[in-house]
Amino acid sequence: xxxxxxxxxxxxxxxxxxxxxxxxxxxxxxxxxxxxxxxxxxxxxxxxxxxxxxxxxxxxxxxxxxxxxxxxxxxxxxxxxxxxxxxxxxxxxxxxxxxxxxxxxxxxxxxxxxxxxxxxxxxxxxxxxxxxxxxxxxxxxxxxxxxxxxxxxxxxxxxxxxxxxxxxxxxxxxxxxxxxxxxxxxxxxxxxxxxxxxxxxxxxxxxxxxxxxxxxxxxxxxxxxxxxxxxxxxxxxxxxxxxxxxxxxxxxxxxxxxxxxxxxxxxxxxxxxxxxxxxxxxxxxxxxxxxxxxxxxxxxxxxxxxxxxxxxxxxxxxxxxxxxxxxxxxxxxxxxxxxxxxxxxxxxxxxxxxxxxxxxxxxxxxxxxxxxxxxxxxxxxxxxxxxxxxxxxxxxxxxxxxxxxxxxxxxxxxxxxxxxxxxxxxxxxxxxxxxx
Numbered sequence: 265x266x267x268x269x270x271x272x273x274x275x276x277x278x279x280x281x282x283x284x285x286x287x288x289x290x291x292x293x294x295x296x297x298x299x300x301x302x303x304x305x306x307x308x309x310x311x312x313x314x315x316x317x318x319x320x321x322x323x324x325x326x327x328x329x330x331x332x333x334x335x336x337x338x339x340x341x342x343x344x345x346x347x348x349x350x351x352x353x354x355x356x357x358x359x360x361x362x363x364x365x366x367x368x369x370x371x372x373x374x375x376x377x378x379x380x381x382x383x384x385x386x387x388x389x390x391x392x393x394x395x396x397x398x399x400x401x402x403x404x405x406x407x408x409x410x411x412x413x414x415x416x417x418x419x420x421x422x423x424x425x426x427x428x429x430x431x432x433x434x435x436x437x438x439x440x441x442x443x444x445x446x447x448x449x450x451x452x453x454x455x456x457x458x459x460x461x462x463x464x465x466x467x468x469x470x471x472x473x474x475x476x477x478x479x480x481x482x483x484x485x486x487x488x489x490x491x492x493x494x495x496x497x498x499x500x501x502x503x504x505x506x507x508x509x510x511x512x513x514x515x516x517x518x519x520x521x522x523x524x525x526x527x528x529x530x531x532x533x534x535x536x537x538x539x540x541x542x543x544x545x546x547x548x549x550x551x552x553x554x555x556x557x558x559x560x561x562x563x564x565x566x567x568x569x570x571x572x573x574x575x576x577x578x579x580x581x582x583x584x585x586x587x588x589x590x591x592x593x594x595x596x597x598x599x600x601x602x603x604x605x606x607x608x609x610x611x612x613x614x615x616x617x618x619x620x621x622x623x624x625x626x627x628x629x630x631x632x633x634x635x636x637x638x639x640x641x642x643x644x645x646x647x648x649x650x651x652x653x654x655x656x657x658x659x660x661x662x663x664x665x666x667x668x669x670x671x672x673x674x675x676x677x678x679x680x681x682x683x684x685x686x687x688x689x690x691x692x693x694x695x696x697x698x699x700x
Contacts, residue, residue: 308651309612312580312626312644322608324548324581326498326539328594328601335467336506339534342468343524346506349411349444352456352531356446360384360453366686373665373683376638377654378698380688382678384453386419386443390528391685394421394441396668398480398489399682401447403673404555405482411504417445417680419455419687420477420489420669423527438474439517440489441529445687458507458531459517460489462500470534472517472527473500478617479552479669481564483585486593487533488564490550498550501537501594508532539595539603548579556621557674561587563606564595565626567619572633577610580619580626613642613649617667618681622692629681631667639663643699652698662698664688 315322340346363371366385374380386396398420402411409415423439445455460473479490487502510532511523518525526532541547550566562585570578584596584606595603611628617639618629630640641663642651654662664683671680678689 309642309644309649311648312609312611312646313577314646315579315608315610317581317605317608321548321577321579321610322581322605324550324579324608325542325602325604326583326595327542328537328539328597328603330537331463331535332467335463336534336536338467339463339470340506340508342519343508343511343532346508347531348505348507349416350414352444352458352507353414353416353446355530356444356454356456358388358390358455360445360455360687361387362451363686363688370684370686372636373638373686374688375641375652375663375690377652377662378690378694380690381694382450382690383686383688386455386685386687390443390457391421394423395476396421396666396682396684397477398552398669399680399687400480400482400487400555400669400671401673401680402482403675403678404671405484405504407557407674409673409675415447417447417453417687418480418482418487419443419445419682420480422476424476438476439472439527440475440477441527442477442480442487442533444531456531457529458533459510459526459529460500460502460535461517461526461532462535469519470517470532473535478569479550479554479566481553481555481671483555483562483564484593486536488539488553488593490553491538492549492551496541496543496547497538498541499539499553500535501539502533503536504533506534506536508534537594550581552617552619552669554618554620554670554672556582557672558621558623559584561585561596563621565619565621567616567628569616570614572615572631574614578613578616578628580609580611581605582607582621609646611644613644618670620670620672620679622672627670627679627695629663629667629670632661632665636665637661638665639667641695643696650699652695653700658700 363383402416403409440460443455461470475491510526512525514525516525551569553566564583586596615631620627628642632639638661651660652662666684668682680689
């Protein structure tokens with residue numbers, strides 16, 4: 265597929281931004297039911313501290329590994345010709361409910377200040393027993409905001425109990441799947457599922473990716489997701505032009521009698537590569553990622569996860585994305601196949617569940633410190649830190665309750681995130697205006 269976004273005029277994007285600004289949904293009524301007394305003002309984390317990427321805390325080289333092409337070809341010869349995103353969207357037949365039709369407890373998790381301008385909720389058997397996590401969009405994939413003719417949102421989910429930490433799945437849990445959401449009509453979003461998998465046995469079979477899906481970036485034709493498998497793999501890579509159809513409706517994963525199963529999903533994405541951490545038990549691990557188009561070249565930013573009571577700073581990294589057309593969607597690597605960060609910082613913000621960088625600012629989504637509470641969205645740079653405030657006591661616990669990853673749709677100016685079963689968006693400009 266050709267990536268046409270850089271050669272397309274942006275008049276449609278400006279028109280869409282104007283439309284969104286004038287048609288913000290009235291979502292604050294449910295969100296503002298939170299009592300300001302439930303949260304105290306969080307201590308400001310201060311400015312970001314630059315650290316060296318060549319040694320010490322800022323050094324985190326990621327070694328690139330490719331799944332052999334013959335494995336992928338063998339799998340395709342057994343499963344059938346791969347399909348693309350458009351074919352997946354043609355099967356999207358499960359509706360997302362508009363915010364007005366969502367349960368009040370779900371809407372309670374939406375941001376208080378600033379309020380979401382668009383919000384939807386998932387429901388049905390496909391999400392029962394699964395935990396929502398990462399979000400990315402066709403606004404990441406191509407800067408015209410579309411993949412082909414389609415606007416698309418990808419919502420990542422992990423099998424297991426709701427809530428929980430980023431440490432990893434419980435035994436027997438943790439399968440990861442992605443909802444492909446047809447977002448062409450903002451008033452009628454629909455989706456279908458694709459399971460994330462890893463080829464095994466030379467491409468004769470595949471296993472499910474067993475990992476919480478806490479970070480995800482769709483860039484050009486690749487989807488990069490964070491992993492917590494207990495091994496050295498930090499990111500898995502998927503090819504959006506190598507999506508396979510599942511042929512058997514079953515809870516099993518992989519080759520089964522009569523065909524191929526994907527734990528009930530209609531489609532399967534087999535991994536085409538991974539990025540591996542350096543050796544050592546104390547190696548840092550990216551827990552959440554997002555795309556930054558305000559740099560040249562475009563870059564992937566990452567944050568590790570440090571628990572709220574942790575006694576050390578949280579580290580942030582920036583990796584350049586490759587400009588080589590033969591390496592579309594991949595990180596820039598050196599002659600040894602390593603992707604080295606081009607920037608690194610430390611922050612006193614802990615329990616970071618989402619990271620976003622745009623121009624000089626880093627936006628860090630800090631989880632709520634109590635069940636049913638709201639989180640905090642910090643904007644930090646090397647000069648200081650600010651957060652949105654709400655309530656009569658100027659609490660900073662104004663962000664979504666069950667914090668998720670952040671994704672900036674440049675063409676529309678919206679930030680997308682997910683809180684529990686609520687998928688929502690709001691303009692980045694409204695976040696900046698609400699900072700205190």
